[in-house]
Amino acid sequence: MRNKLLFKIGWLVLTLIPAILFAQNRTLTGTVTTGKDIPVPGATVLVKNGSQAAATDGNGAFTINVPSNAVLTISAIGYKTQTIDVGSQTSLNVNLAGDVSRLDEVVVTGLSTSVKRQNLANAVxxxxxxxxxxxxxxxxxxxxxxxxxxxxxxxxxxxxxxxxxxxxxxxxxxxxxxxxxxxxxxxxxxxxxxxxxxxxxxxxxxxxxxxxxxxxxxxxxxxxxxxxxxxxxxxxxxxxxxxxxxxxxxxxxxxxxxxxKQGKTAVTxxxxxxxxxxxxxLGVRQFTAETAATLPGDPATLTKMFNDANAKGEIYDYEKEIYDxxxxxxxxxxxxxxxxxxxxxxxxxxxxxxxGLVDRTxxxxxxxxxxxxxxxxxxxxxxxxxxxxxxxxxxxxFGNDNAGVTTGIALSSTPGFAQLHPDANGNYPANPFAASNPLQTIALxxxxxxxxxxxxxxxxxxxxxxxxxxxxxxxxxxxxxxxxxxxxxxxxxxxxxxxxxxxxxxxxxxxxxxxxxxxxxxxxxxxxxxxxxxxxxxxxxxxxxxxxxxxxxxxxxxxxxxxxxxxxxxxxxxxxxxxxxxxxxxxxxxxxxxxxxxxxxxxxxxxxxxxxxxxxxxxxxxxxxxxxxxxxxxxxxxxxxxxxxxxxxxxxxxxxxxxFTSLGVSNxxxxxxxxxxxxxxxxxxxxxxxxxxxxxxxxxxxxxxxxxxxxxxxxxxxxxxxxxxxxxxxxxxxxxxxxxxxxxxxxxxxxxxxxxxxxxxxxxxxxxxxxxxxxxxxxxxxxxxxxxxGGVLLGTYQIEQGKSATQIVGLNGQGVGILGDAExxxxxxxxxxxxxxxxxxxxxxxxxxxxxQNVNVTSLQNVFGGTSADYDEKTPSGMPKGVTQLMQIGTNAQQTVETxxxxxxxxxxxxxxxxxxxxxxxxxxxxxxxxxxxxxxxxxxxxxxxxxxxxxxxxxxxxxxxxxxxxxxxxxxxxxx
Amino acid sequence: MQNHIKTYGILFISASLFFTACKKDYGNLNNATIEDLSKNASKSDLNNLVSGTESGTRNSLNFYLDDVGVIGREIYRFSGSEPRYVLDLLGANSSTLSGNNFYITTPWAAKYRVVKNCNILIQSANNSSLITADEKKAYTGFAKTIEAYQLLLNLNLTYQNGIRVDVANPEQLGPLLNYTESLAAIASLLDEGKTDLTGSTVSFSLAGFPGLSDAAGLIQFNRALAARVNVYQKNWQGALSNLSASFFGLDRNLNLGAYHVFGTGSGDQLNSVFIPQNQNGEQRVAHPSFATDIEAGDDRLSKATLRTTPASLSGLSSDRDVWVYTSSTAPVGIIRNEELILIYAEANIQQGNLTEGLKAINKIRTSHGLGVYSGALTQADLITEMLKQRRYSLFAEGHRWVDLRRYNLLNTLPIDRTGDDVWVQFPLPVTEQ
Missing domain, CATH: 2.40.170.20 (TonB-dependent receptor, beta-barrel domain)
Known part of the structure; x- marks a missing residue:
C-alpha cells in the first residue's frame, strides 16, 4: 500500500515540476568523433563558465545554444577532454584523442579537494x-x-x-x-x-x-x-x-x-x-532399505519407514523441493x-x-x-x-544452529523417506530425524x-x-x-x-x-x-x-x-x-x-x-x-x-x-x-x-x-x-x-x-x-x-605471531597444524x-x-546427518565414503578446510x-x-x-x-x- | 598570502575553542561497571550482586550435568547438531577429551564467572560504608559459601588436574592446586563463610533457599556442602559433625534443601536440563543400564520414562527419556536432604557403624517403595548398596561419575561400543594450561 502511494506522489511531483526554460542565444551543431571519423556517443559538451550543456547522440551529433564567443569543453569517458574556442562558427567537428586511463578524470583527494587523475599519487x-x-x-x-x-x-x-x-x-x-x-x-x-x-x-x-x-x-x-x-x-x-x-x-x-544535468529535462x-x-x-542420498536401517534410530522401524514410503512412492528430494x-x-x-x-x-x-528461492522469503x-x-x-x-x-x-x-532448527541443519539429517508434508488440515507431522520439520518451519x-x-x-x-x-x-x-x-x-x-x-x-x-x-x-x-x-x-x-x-x-x-x-x-x-x-x-x-x-x-x-x-x-x-x-x-x-x-x-x-568492565543484569x-x-x-x-x-x-x-x-x-x-x-x-x-x-x-x-x-x-x-x-x-x-x-576439530582462524593473519588451523592427523588461509x-x-x-x-x-580456503561445515554436516549425496560411494578401502569421512572427525580437519x-x-x-x-x-x-x-x-x-x-x-x-x-x-x- | 594566514588563524582559533567545548565521554550507557560498584556500594547494589550470583550459578548448568551424566553412563545426550556428546565424552573411536571444547570450557568459565561475581561482592561489601558490620558479614559469608560451591563443581570435572582457588586479581592469578590442596582450600573457604555468617544479619533475599535464607539457614546450607567436601576428603568424622550442623534429618523431607530455581519472568531463565518427553533431534535419554539394573518396585524408575519410539545415535540407543526435571521451570537441586542421608550412611559405614549406616540406607529404600536391605551386613556390601542408592536417588543430578571415581570403580561402568573409553577427568581448558 505504502509503495503504491509513493508512486502516486512521485508522479505528482513529476507533473508539478514546471518546464524549465533555457536562455537562448544561437544554435551550434556539430559532431564528436575519434580516430578515423568514428562517432563518440554520449560525449558532454559544456559552455565554459556558462550553464548550457548538451550530449551527443548515437551518431556523435549534438546541438547546443551558445552565447557569442563561447568556449566549449568537450569530454567523454575514455577520451581526452578538449577545449575549443567557438568564435563565430555555427558548426563544429571535434576529434577526441583516446584516453582509456581516464587521465582527465577528477578524483577526490581531500575532504574538500580533488585532483586530476593525471596528477594523482594513489591508485584510486x-x-x-x-x-x-x-x-x-x-x-x-x-x-x-x-x-x-x-x-x-x-x-x-x-x-x-x-x-x-x-x-x-x-x-x-x-x-x-x-x-x-x-x-x-x-x-x-x-x-x-x-x-x-x-x-x-x-x-x-x-x-x-x-x-x-x-x-x-x-x-x-x-x-x-x-x-x-x-x-x-x-x-x-x-x-x-x-x-x-x-x-x-x-x-x-x-x-x-x-x-x-543542463539541457533538456530528461525523463527515464x-x-x-x-x-x-x-x-x-548439493543433491541428496538415495536410500535403500539397508542403508535406511543404518540411520540413527531403531533399524526395524527405519526399514519399515523406508519400505512404506517406497511402496507409496513417497520418497522426496526435500532439498529440491525447498530450494529449486x-x-x-x-x-x-x-x-x-x-x-x-x-x-x-x-x-x-x-x-x-x-x-527469494525459499518460500516466504x-x-x-x-x-x-x-x-x-x-x-x-x-x-x-x-x-x-x-x-x-x-x-x-x-x-x-539459516546458518549455524545448536538446536536443530535452521533449514539447512534440519535437512542435513532428514532422509528422503521421511514424511514431512502436511495433512489435509494443514497439520505438519513431527520430523523423526531432526528437531524441526523444515517444511513446517518455512511455512510458519x-x-x-x-x-x-x-x-x-x-x-x-x-x-x-x-x-x-x-x-x-x-x-x-x-x-x-x-x-x-x-x-x-x-x-x-x-x-x-x-x-x-x-x-x-x-x-x-x-x-x-x-x-x-x-x-x-x-x-x-x-x-x-x-x-x-x-x-x-x-x-x-x-x-x-x-x-x-x-x-x-x-x-x-x-x-x-x-x-x-x-x-x-x-x-x-x-x-x-x-x-x-x-x-x-x-x-x-x-x-x-x-x-x-x-x-x-x-x-x-x-x-x-x-x-x-x-x-x-x-x-x-x-x-x-x-x-x-x-x-x-x-x-x-x-x-x-x-x-x-x-x-x-x-x-x-x-x-x-x-x-569498561560491566555487569549484566539478570533475574x-x-x-x-x-x-x-x-x-x-x-x-x-x-x-x-x-x-x-x-x-x-x-x-x-x-x-x-x-x-x-x-x-x-x-x-x-x-x-x-x-x-x-x-x-x-x-x-x-x-x-x-x-x-x-x-x-x-x-x-x-x-x-x-x-x-x-x-x-x-x-x-x-x-x-x-x-x-x-x-x-x-x-x-x-x-x-x-x-x-x-568447532575449534580445531573443524578448522579455525588463529592469530599467531609470524603467521598470516587469516591462516586456518586444525587437526591434521598428527596434531594441530596450518590447514589453509582465507587469503x-x-x-x-x-x-x-x-x-x-x-x-x-x-x-x-x-x-x-x-x-x-573456506571452512566448509555444510558438506560435513550432511555426512554427519547421513544424507550426503555421495555417502554410499565406495572408497578404495571398501567402506562407504560417508563412513570414512566420519572417521576423520576428531583426528583430521582437512576435509572441512576446502579451497x-x-x-x-x-x-x-x-x-x-x-x-x-x-x-x-x-x-x-x-x-x-x-x-x-x-x-x-x-x-x-x-x-x-x-x-x-x-x-x-x-x-x-x-x-x-x-x-x-x-x-x-x-x-x-x-x-x- | 597575508590574507590567507589571517583566515587560517581565525579558523584555527575558532576550531580550538569549538573542540575544547566538545570533549565527551559518554560513560557506559548500557550497564553498571565494576568501578561504579567497588567505590561505595549501597545495600541495594549489594543485594543485586547477591541475586546476580544466585542467578549466575544456573548458567550452563546443563553442560555440567551432561558431562557428569554422560561419562558416568547415567544418560546419553543425543543432539543432531552436536556430535561431541557421543564422540568425545564417550571416547568413541580414537576421540579424546580436548581442553578446547565446549564441554569443559563452557561450564568451567560459567562457574568462575560466578566466583568473580562473589569476589566483586566481597570487595564491594568491604568498601561500603553504607552497611553495618553484621550486614557486611552476611554478604561475605554468602559469597564465600557460593564461591566454594562453584569451585567444587569445577574440581569435580578436572579432578587431579586441579583448579585455581586464588583468582581475586585477574592480572595475577594464583597457582593451580592439585586435587587434595584444592579440596582443602574449598573446605577452608567454607569454614570462613561459616565464620562470617555466624552472628550476621542477612538483609538480602534468595530465591532457591526455602527455609534456609536467613543466617541460621545459610550456615546449615554451608555445613551441608562442607559435609559433601568431607566425604570427598574421606574425612568421615568431619562429615558427621558437619551434617549435625546442617539441615540433615533422617526423618525430614528428602527434598529439603537448596535449589536452582527457574522462571519465565523477563531476564529469568528456563531450566536448561529440561527436554520434553519423546522429543526428536535434541534428546537427553537414560542409559539402558538404569532400567535394567533397577530393583523391581523401585519408584525411582519414574525418573526415566518409556519413550514411544526409542532414541538412537551413532550406535547408541535408549528407550527411556530422562524425566527428573519435568517442566521448563522445574528446580535443580544444589544439595538436598536425600544426599545428606546418604552421606550419613556412607560416613557411618566407613567408620564401622554399620547399624547406623543401614538405618539411613533403609530410610532411602523404604521411601522409594523398596523393602529393607536384605543383603550381607559387611562394610563392603553396604558400601556397594550405598553407591547403588546414590545412583538412583541422585540420578542425573551430577554424582555417579564422581562417586565411582572416589571408590576407584570407573572400570565397572558399561562400555557400549567397542573402543569407547571411560574418562577419569577433564583436561584443563586450554586457556589455563
Missing part, C-alpha cells in the same frame, strides 16, 4: 554507472560491488534476500575492530551496522543470549539504490584516505549520486523483470533530471520487489531521491541531497527486517575571495543518516521445536542517528602558470547514536505475535554513542603540471578512546611525478608516464564500551541481579593505527588506447585491537587489549584498453589483477583462535563493453578468485537502443537482457564458495548451511523521454 578505483547498474544489476548495492574493485576481497555472507556482504580493502585491517570501509554518500557518512533480530534465542548458535554474530543480519549499506549512483571512488587505505582520520582504516568508499522510466535460480544444489524454485523479480525506476543556469535537480523514485525496496543544486549568487552555491528508503527483507532461518516462521531511512546531505560553497592568482572558498558539507529498523521474528508454538518455549516472538526496534560535518577553507593560489598551490584546512565532527531494544517473548498465545501476548518475555537494550572530532590541514602543490606534492595532517579524538581528551595525529604525504609532462620522456611509444608514492596514517577507534524469581559480564574492559585502550605506503607507475601506449597502472602497497597496523582469551578462571572469557602489529602488502595491476575501435564496433576492456599477503608481525599475548564453530592467492577480473552499430551493446564482467577457487561470470548484459522512433516525445527505448552470477566454475563442494556464517567481520568464509545463493536473469526495458 572508480566504478561508473554502466559497471554498477548497467550490466546485470544485483539485488542490493553491496552485491553490485563484487568483482569490481581491484585490491578488494568482497564476499557475500549468504544468499539470503536483502544483502549482507563483507568488503575488505587491501587485506584485513583489523581483527576485532571494524574491518569494513567507511561509506560516504554525497558527503554523508552512512551507517552500515548489521543489527541482529535475536535469531540466536532460537538457534543457540552462539553460546548464550538473544543475539550472536551468527544471526546473519544484513548490513545497512544494502539499502542504497544503485540506479541513483553516478560513480563510486574507492580509497583503499590510509595513504589515500588519511584525511578521513579515525574512520578511514578500512578504506573509504565515496559514492556520488546523480545530479541535474525503466522496468526490469526477471527471475532467480539456485546456483547449485524460480522466484520472480521486478524493479521499476522513474527518474527526472534537468537544470538551468541557477538550479538543477535529479529526482527518482524506484520500487523493487523480489521473491524475499526483498523489497522503495526509494525516493531528490537532489537539488542552486546558485544563490555567483559566489554561493548550495546543494542538497535527500533520500528516503523503505526496505523490507524476509530472510528465513517469520524473520523480517524492515527499515525506514532518511539520508540527507547539504553542501555549501562560498567564494570568499577571488583575484587573478588566488581563489579562497569556504566549503561546508554535512548531513545525517537516520533510520528506524524493526526486526521481527516469529516462531509459532505449533512448530516442532517450540515444545519447550511454546512459541517465540522477538521484536527489535533500532533507532540510529549518525551525523557528520566538515567545515573547511580552501585556497587555490596560482602565482604563475607553472605553479599551483592548493591549501585546505578545517574541522570535522562525526556523531553516532544507536539504540537497539530487543524483546524476546516465549510461551506465545496461539495465533498472536505481539510480544505482550506471551507468558514470558526477556528485554535487552543496547546503546552506543560516540563523538569523534578532528582538525585537518592539507597542502597540495602542482609544479609545471608534472610534479604534485601533497602533505596533510589530521588530529583526531574520540569518545571511544581510553583517553577521550587526547588528540591522535595522522600525517599523510604524497608525490607524483609525470615524466612525460616534465619532458624527461618524450611522448612516443610511452605516453603519460607517471611515478607516484604516497604515505598516510589512519586509525580505527576501539569499539564502544571496550574500556531470578523477580530478584534483579548483577552478574559480571564476560568481556573485561581495558580502561586505557588506544585506537589501532594504520600506516600505509603505496607506490606505483602508470603509463599509456598506442595513443591512449592502452593504459597500465601498477601499484605496490605495504600497510602496517600497529596496536591492533584484540579480544584475547584470558584464563577462564579470571571470570572473563575475553579481554580487550591492544595486542600487536599486523602487516598487509600486495600488488594491484590494472590494464585499460580499447582493442577495437572501428566505425561499427568499439570494444573497451579493463583487466585487473591483485593479490595481498598478510602477517602478524607482533603479538603480545598467546595465539587467539576465533571464527570457528586468495590472487584475484583477477575483467570488464568489457562491446558496442556494435552504435546501438547494440554487450557488457560483461568476469571474476576469478584463485586460492583461499574456494572460483571463476564467475558475474555479469553479462546485452542492450539495444532504438533511437529512431515514430513518436517524437520518446527519445529512445532501450531493451536488454542480463545474467548475474549465472555461470560459476568451481570445485568447491558446498552451495557457494562465497559465504560467511559469521557475517561481515574478520572471519568470513565459514560455511555452515547458509541460505543457498541464487543467480539472476532479467529483461530490461527503458524509455527515455
Amino acid at each position: 578505483a572508480v566504478i561508473g554507472p554502466n559497471q554498477l547498474s548497467g550490466t546485470a544489476p544485483a539485488q542490493t548495492f553491496d552485491a553490485a560491488l563484487e568483482g569490481k574493485i581491484p585490491g578488494a576481497y568482497i564476499n557475500a555472507n549468504s544468499g539470503a534476500p536483502g544483502g549482507g556482504i563483507s568488503v575488505k580493502l587491501r587485506g584485513v585491517t583489523s581483527v576485532y575492530g571494524n574491518t569494513q570501509p567507511l561509506y560516504v554518500v554525497d558527503g554523508v557518512f552512512v551507517d552500515n551496522t548489521a543489527t541482529s533480530g535475536g535469531l540466536n534465542a532460537v538457534t543457540s548458535a552462539g553460546t548464550s543470549g538473544a543475539t550472536s554474530n551468527q544471526d546473519n543480519p544484513s548490513g545497512r549499506i544494502a539499502d542504497l539504490r544503485i540506479e541513483d549512483i553516478n560513480d563510486i571512488e574507492i580509497l583503499k587505505g590510509a595513504s589515500a584516505a588519511a584525511i578521513y582520520g579515525s574512520k578511514a582504516a578500512g578504506g573509504v568508499i565515496i559514492i556520488t549520486t546523480k545530479r541535474g 522510466l525503466s522496468q526490469d523483470l526477471g527471475f532467480l535460480r539456485p546456483i547449485k544444489l 524454485n524460480t522466484p520472480f523479480t521486478s524493479n521499476t525506476v522513474l527518474s527526472v533530471n534537468g537544470a538551468n543556469e541557477k538550479t538543477g535537480f535529479y529526482f527518482s523514485v524506484g520500487h523493487k520487489d523480489e521473491d 524475499g526483498y523489497n525496496n522503495t526509494n525516493v531521491r531528490l537532489n537539488v543544486d542552486h546558485k544563490i549568487s555567483d559566489h554561493i552555491k548550495l546543494g542538497v541531497s535527500t533520500n528516503y528508503i523503505h526496505s523490507s527483507s524476509d530472510r528465513g532461518i 516462521m517469520e524473520n523480517n527486517e524492515d527499515v525506514n531511512r532518511l539520508i540527507t546531505g547539504a553542501n555549501l560553497e562560498v567564494s570568499l575571495q577571488k583575484s587573478a592568482h588566488s581563489l579562497t572558498r569556504f566549503i561546508g558539507r554535512g548531513g545525517f543518516d537516520f533510520y528506524n529498523l524493526e526486526t521481527k521474528l516469529l516462531f509459532p508454538s505449533v512448530l516442532q521445536f517450540e515444545a519447550i518455549n511454546k512459541g517465540a516472538s522477538a521484536q527489535g526496534f533500532t533507532k540510529n542517528m549518525s551525523t557528520n560535518f566538515i567545515l573547511s577553507l580552501v585556497n587555490t593560489y596560482t602565482p604563475t602558470a607553472n605553479l599551483s598551490l592548493n591549501t585546505s584546512a578545517g574541522i570535522t565532527q562525526e556523531t553516532g547514536d544507536y539504540n537497539n531494544l530487543l524483546n524476546v517473548a516465549t510461551q506465545i498465545i496461539s495465533g498472536q505475535s505481539n510480544i505482550d501476548q506471551a507468558g514470558s518475555i526477556n528485554a535487552t537494550q543496547l546503546r552506543t554513542k560516540y563523538l569523534n572530532s578532528g582538525i585537518f590541514v592539507q597542502e597540495e602543490a602542482t609544479i609545471a603540471n608534472a610534479l604534485t606534492l601533497t602533505g596533510g595532517l589530521r588530529f583526531d579524538r574520540s569518545s571511544n578512546n581510553g583517553n577521550t581528551a587526547k588528540y591522535y595525529v595522522y600525517p599523510k604525504g604524497a608525490v607524483s611525478l609525470n615524466l612525460t609532462s616534465l619532458g624527461l620522456i618524450k611522448e612516443g611509444f610511452f605516453e603519460n608516464v607517471k611515478l607516484r608514492t604516497a604515505y598516510g596514517e589512519a586509525n580505527n577507534t576501539p569499539a564502544y564500551g571496550s574500556k 531470578i524469581s523477580g530478584f534483579p541481579g548483577l552478574l559480571v559480564n564476560t568481556d573485561a574492559g581495558q580502561p586505557d585502550i588506544k585506537p589501532e593505527r594504520q600506516k600505509e605506503f603505496e607506490t606505483g607507475i602508470d603509463f599509456s601506449l598506442l595513443k591512449g588506447r592502452l593504459g597500465f597502472e601498477l601499484t605496490y602497497y605495504n600497510k602496517n597496523i600497529s596496536d591492533f585491537l584484540l579480544l584475547t582469551t584470558p584464563p577462564a578462571s579470571t571470570g572473563f572469557a575475553r579481554h580487550w587489549v591492544n595486542a600487536g602489529d599486523l602487516r598487509n602488502h600486495g600488488v594491484e595491476l590494472g590494464l585499460n584498453a580499447r582493442p577495437v575501435e572501428a566505425r561499427n564496433v568499439t570494444w573497451n576492456s579493463s583487466v585487473n589483477f591483485w593479490l595481498n599477503r598478510s602477517k602478524v608481525t607482533k603479538l603480545t599475548v598467546q595465539p587467539v583462535q576465533l571464527g570457528s564453530t 586468495p592467492t590472487f584475484q583477477m577480473s575483467t570488464y568489457n563493453e562491446v558496442t556494435f552499430f552504435k546501438n547494440l551493446s554487450l557488457r560483461f564482467l568476469i571474476h576469478w578468485k584463485k586460492g583461499g 574456494s577457487t572460483y571463476l564467475r561470470f558475474r555479469e553479462i548484459g546485452l542492450y539495444y537502443s532504438f533511437t529512431k522512433l515514430p513518436v517524437s516525445f520518446v527519445k529512445s527505448i532501450s531493451l536488454g537482457a542480463s545474467l548475474n552470477n549465472y555461470f560459476t566454475i568451481t570445485k568447491y563442494k558446498s552451495y557457494d564458495p562465497e559465504v560467511s556464517n559469521f557475517g561481515t567481520g574478520f572471519s568470513s568464509g565459514v560455511d555452515i548451511d547458509p541460505y543457498p545463493s541464487s543467480k539472476r536473469a532479467a529483461f530490461h526495458l527503458m524509455f527515455n523521454f
